[in-house]
Amino acid sequence: MExxxxxxxxxxxxxxxxxxxxxxxxxxxxxxxDPAADYQSRLIGDYRLDIAxxxxxxxxxxxxxxxVGVRVPEPYAHWVSPGACYNRVGxxxxxxxxxxxxxxxxxxxxxxxxxxxxxxxxxxxxxxxVLHPAGVGVVDDPSLGPGASAPSLTC
Numbered sequence: 001m002e003x004x005x006x007x008x009x010x011x012x013x014x015x016x017x018x019x020x021x022x023x024x025x026x027x028x029x030x031x032x033x034d035p036a037a038d039y040q041s042r043l044i045g046d047y048r049l050d051i052a053x054x055x056x057x058x059x060x061x062x063x064x065x066x067x068v069g070v071r072v073p074e075p076y077a078h079w080v081s082p083g084a085c086y087n088r089v090g091x092x093x094x095x096x097x098x099x100x101x102x103x104x105x106x107x108x109x110x111x112x113x114x115x116x117x118x119x120x121x122x123x124x125x126x127x128x129x130v131l132h133p134a135g136v137g138v139v140d141d142p143s144l145g146p147g148a149s150a151p152s153l154t155c
């Protein structure tokens with residue numbers, strides 16, 4: 001999550017890739033025609049846009065904003081079975097985690113739309129939204145304070 005936070009603070013994708021679902025895993029999971037192209041164009045493309053949107057949310061406090069933590073709503077974790085969501089294999093997914101940070105001495109937060117566990121490690125797979133408007137970055141439920149997670153299914 002430090003890598004994701006660095007990406008958000010700087011507006012640069014590269015540091016956030018360590019927190020993002022690995023391409024090799026995505027190629028194993030997806031049962032679609034060209035998962036490599038989908039990974040690069042849609043998943044990484046949306047992640048880049050969402051990081052830029054979150055960076056813009058920080059505004060002039062970006063350089064001094066500090067990561068406080070990430071709240072993962074464990075009760076919302078669920079198994080996504082093979083065959084669901086165009087998947088070849090199953091995996092654990094948790095929607096609506098919250099990234100908490102301090103900016104200007106004020107606790108704030110925004111959501112992480114979806115995280116997937118792969119070989120025991122949790123990764124971001126959709127930061128701002130699972131479904132995106134074309135070419136637009138999304139910040140999921142920016143809030144003063146810790147915000148609140150809500151249960152949802154992501155596909």
